[in-house]
Amino acid sequence: MNRPRRTVQAITAALFVSLVPVAFAPPVLASTQTTVVPLQHMKLDLTDREALRTGALYVLHRCSACHSIQGTRFSSIARQLQISNSQIQRYFNQSGRSVHDTVVSTMPADVMKKFVNMTPPDLTVLAKRRSPDWIYTYLKSFYIDPHRPTGVNNVVFHNVAMPDVLANLQGLQVPIMKSGWLYGQRKPVAMGVKQLTQGTLTPAQFDSTTQDIVDFLTLVAHPHAKERAMLGPWILGLFALMSVLSFLLYKLYWRRVIMPTRRWWHKQ
Numbered sequence: 324m325n326r327p328r329r330t331v332q333a334i335t336a337a338l339f340v341s342l343v344p345v346a347f348a349p350p351v352l353a354s355t356q357t358t359v360v361p362l363q364h365m366k367l368d369l370t371d372r373e374a375l376r377t378g379a380l381y382v383l384h385r386c387s388a389c390h391s392i393q394g395t396r397f398s399s400i401a402r403q404l405q406i407s408n409s410q411i412q413r414y415f416n417q418s419g420r421s422v423h424d425t426v427v428s429t430m431p432a433d434v435m436k437k438f439v440n441m442t443p444p445d446l447t448v449l450a451k452r453r454s455p456d457w458i459y460t461y462l463k464s465f466y467i468d469p470h471r472p473t474g475v476n477n478v479v480f481h482n483v484a485m486p487d488v489l490a491n492l493q494g495l496q497v498p499i500m501k502s503g504w505l506y507g508q509r510k511p512v513a514m515g516v517k518q519l520t521q522g523t524l525t526p527a528q529f530d531s532t533t534q535d536i537v538d539f540l541t542l543v544a545h546p547h548a549k550e551r552a553m554l555g556p557w558i559l560g561l562f563a564l565m566s567v568l569s570f571l572l573y574k575l576y577w578r579r580v581i582m583p584t585r586r587w588w589h590k591q
Contacts, residue, residue: 358503358512360479362456363463365534369542369549374531376404378539381532383415383426385488386446389435392426394447395543400426403542439473439484450537450544459537462489463530466498466516478513481505493529494522 368374379400382392401411401422408422416422418429428435432442450458461479465487468476473486478498487493496516503512524532542548 356504356507357481358505358514360460360464360512360514362454362479363460364456365459365537367455367541368534368538369545371538372405374535375539375542376406377532378535378537379404379415381536382446382539384417387418387426387428389428389430389443389485390446391428391443392446392543394425394445395546396425397422399546400543403546441484443485446540446543448544450541455537455541458540459533462533462536463493464496464516465490465493466496466513467519468498476513478516481513489529489533490522492522492524492532494518495520 383400397411397416397420398408400415401408404411412422418427420427428443436442453461457479461477464478465475466478467474471482473484475483475487475490476498477483477485497519498513499515499517500511501514502509503514504510505512518526522529
């Protein structure tokens with residue numbers, strides 16, 4: 324009769340002995356602890372059509388060589404940029420696809436996987452998944468790294484597989500290294516970049532071009548942002564009107580209800 328009880332006591336004692344060291348052990352740093360680099364902030368503007376067209380040119384001419392934007396069509400981009408379908412086909416569409424097709428990379432996925440060991444991500448919701456400030460900082464933070472297959476690395480995306488496709492515009496950069504954490508180890512971390520060679524654009528021109536690219540990617544991720552901004556005040560006004568009408572109806576309804584002087588829950 325006592326054998327089951329002794330077995331339960333033995334199991335309880337074993338669990339207690341095994342859990343006590345874990346409960347009172349000092350905290351261990353996670354192996355993924357990495358120093359977070361502060362992002363550069365930019366002023367987002369989805370109303371400047373000229374800037375959006377400039378950003379679209381760079382994205383559709385350079386980025387779409389590897390990345391797809393299958394969440395939008397060329398005709399949708401033309402409507403957002405306020406240009407005709409013939410203009411989008413002539414100046415923006417380099418793939419030869421129909422104006423009603425989605426934006427698909429011109430390079431086969433197996434070829435890209437062979438060169439960078441991965442399929443480049445789709446850019447449709449990049450501005451949602453990351454943020455405009457992150458994309459802005461990312462595009463401006465490539466630096467020379469001879470240990471990487473592409474020869475470059477990035478401040479906000481360590482060991483990035485993407486090459487610096489804007490290097491000829493910005494020029495080459497070298498990292499500003501500081502002591503920090505990298506995957507749980509104390510190592511020098513790139514916290515910024517400094518110019519090494521001059522590109523075809525001045526720093527101010529490249530900064531403006533980068534903002535145009537981010538504006539366009541944000542427009543692709545939020546295609547109905549303008550409509551939402553226009554409808555927002557009307558929706559809030561409708562809710563305010565319904566609140567007033569509901570309050571007046573409440574007062575009118577309870578005015579017609581005859582209330583007894585005492586209720587059953589009142590003390591006698």
